[in-house]
Structures are given as C-alpha cells and as structure tokens.
Amino acid sequence: MSPPLTSILHSGYQHPVTRSWQNQGRNLTKSMFMYPLFITDDADAAVELQSMPGQRRWGVNKLEAFLAPLVAKGLSSVILFGVPLKTPKDARGTLADDPTGPVIEAIKLLRRVFPSLYIATDVCLCEYTDHGHCGILHDDGTINNSPSIARLAEVAVNYAKAGAHCVAPSDMMDGRVGAIKQGLVDAGLGGKVTLMAYSAKFSSGLYGPFRDAVDSAPSFGDRRCYQLPPSARGLARRAIVRDVNEGADIIMVKPTLPYLDILSEARDLAPDHPLACYQVSGEFAMIHAGARAGVYELRRMAEETAQSMVRAGATLILSYFTPEFLDWLDEPAPL
Ligand SMILES: NCc1[nH]cc(CCC(=O)O)c1CC(=O)O
Ligand SMILES: [Zn+2]
Ligand SMILES: [Zn+2]
Secondary structure (H helix, E strand, O other): OOOOHHHOOHHHHOOHHHHHHHHOOOOOOHHHEEEEEEEEOOOOOEEEOOOOOOOEEEOHHHHHHHHHHHHHOOOOEEEEEEEOOOOOOEOOOHHHHOOOOHHHHHHHHHHHHOOOOEEEEEEOOOOOEOOOOOOOEOOOOOEOHHHHHHHHHHHHHHHHHHOOOEEEEOOOOOOHHHHHHHHHHHOOOOOOOEEEEEEEEEOOHHHHHHHHHHOOOOOOOOOOOOOEOOOOHHHHHHHHHHHHHOOOOEEEEEOOHHHHHHHHHHHHHOOOOOEEEEEOHHHHHHHHHHHHOOOOOHHHHHHHHHHHHHHHOOOEEEEOOHHHHHHHOOOOOOO
C-alpha cells in the first residue's frame, strides 16, 4: 500500500540542491567559528597537548606565524586563555591581568598584526589562583562572591583596555556580568567592548583535557558549587535571563552535545541576542577518539555536531575544529 500523498517527505527532496534548502537559512559559515587559543608564559613555546590532537600551548612569539595562514583562510575570531606555568600563583589571581603577562601581550600583538581579527578573552581566575578555583575564597574554602566579582571586573577591564574586543567571564560567580559591564562603562568602554557571558555552564565531565592543557584543576574540592548540575534546566534558564538583564551582549551554553536542549531554550529565552556554544575539550577529544577507533569519519562527525548546534539556535561556535572548518567550508561535503 502506498502512503498518503502528504506523507511523502524527504523523498521529494532527493537532489543535493533541494537537500541544501532544508537548513532554513542556517548554513555553517566561517565566521560562526571562534578558535580557542592557549597562550603560555614561555614566549617561544609551541607545546603539543597530548589529550587534544593538533592543539598546542603557544608562546606569544609563535602566534603570528601560526595564525597568518588561518587568517588568510578566513579565521575571523579567537578566544584567548592564559596558561601561566612559570609565574607564581596566589589567592587572588594577581597575574591574570599582568601587563607583561601572556594574555595582554597576545592581545596587543594580535591587534597589531591582524587588524581584522576579532579578539575575545576568557575571563577567569582559576588559571592564576594557587588553589585553582575560579574566584576568591573565604578561609573555609567557599567562594567569597563580592571580592571575586570585583576582581573579575578589574581583570576584564584591563583586557579591554589592552585592546580585547570581547571579554567572556567563565567563572560563574553571581553578579559578575553586571559587575563587569559596570566596570566597562566606568572605564569608558561600555559601548566598545562585547560581553559574552558563559551563562549556562554545566559542571561537566568534558573539561578534563582543558584542565590538563591549562593546568587549572582545583587543588581541593571541585567546581560543583558554582557550575550548574547537569540536571539543572531551571537554573540554566534563570541564569540566562539574569545575564541578559545584567547586560550580557552574547549568551553562551557550554558544553554543547549533552546540552542541546538548553541551547534551544536559550534561543527562545534570548531571541534577540547572538547565541554562542562551546564545544569543549572533551567533546573534541571524544570525536577524535571515535574517529581513530573507526567508529566514524572525523570530518563527518565534526560537521554533524556543528550542524546540530546551529539547528538548536547557535549563531557562534567556540571550537577546536575551527582550523579544519576553514578548509572544509571551502570544499563542501555531500549533504
Ligand atoms: N574557567 C575555567 C574554564 N574555562 C573554559 C573551560 C573549559 C574549556 C574546555 O574544556 O574546552 C574551563 C574549565 C572548567 O571550568 O573547569
Ligand atoms: Zn575558572
Ligand atoms: Zn566547589
């Protein structure tokens, strides 16, 4: 028996051209990809990271040669993470905004050599604190929120003053979006710098390779009390709304694949904001591991996952696959 006429769906769109019309205008584009870069305090470093294939810890002196071909292929934005390995850490993350530190030096260099490149900076204290937590602590080891957000705002403003186009707090302290926005306004940078908030950042098993890469695993306890529990749909929704109200310009959901439902809800809660998602280190490592084990082809899975994010509503994807996408998007794969 043949199906009723209106049941005919994809068979009516078999041609690759008609398949390409099914994306509702949301093709992957090069400018959707923001590339995370680890900048360390050894200026000549180019150290491969075992757990993240193809990724390195870069010294400032190596950045121009590494990025020039990517910029030529259409790389439009990067996000910088500081990785201090030689310099001393302390309780308040003093070196986060060291004017001679790797992040501020990288901002200045990149602004100068790549005038078209959009430069975001991750804002957090965990890479710079001796205890490895994302904020400043009380004596009992719990987060002391007020000084934490004051310090984060100070760091963000100093990155902005150095030339960052975008500051992106990933710490998850309450009220830090408002504190940073106020700091930017007070510094006369309110209308110049984008605030991208890691709004729905979940306490995930997928951050492992990153913590190795930046050497920021907490020395005691964990980040569960300030990152969202995986089941926390309600808290994620409230955090998104709060960050919009505190003045976030871009909302982010992180990680991506286990949280595509949250991404889709973020699209509805902040319909008029750009929406970012972070395909984190563990997702990247997982896709590589599966490809290596012969489960699927790397490119195919990287594209399929990126497409799922865009379909869920993302307009911006932070991904370690960005350099690959600059090539792949020039040679379209079969749909
Ligand atoms: N402020 C910490 C931070 N900023 C970005 C990531 C994860 C990025 C990745 O895994 O790729 C983390 C890790 C964490 O919260 O432990
Ligand atoms: Zn942190
Ligand atoms: Zn904790």
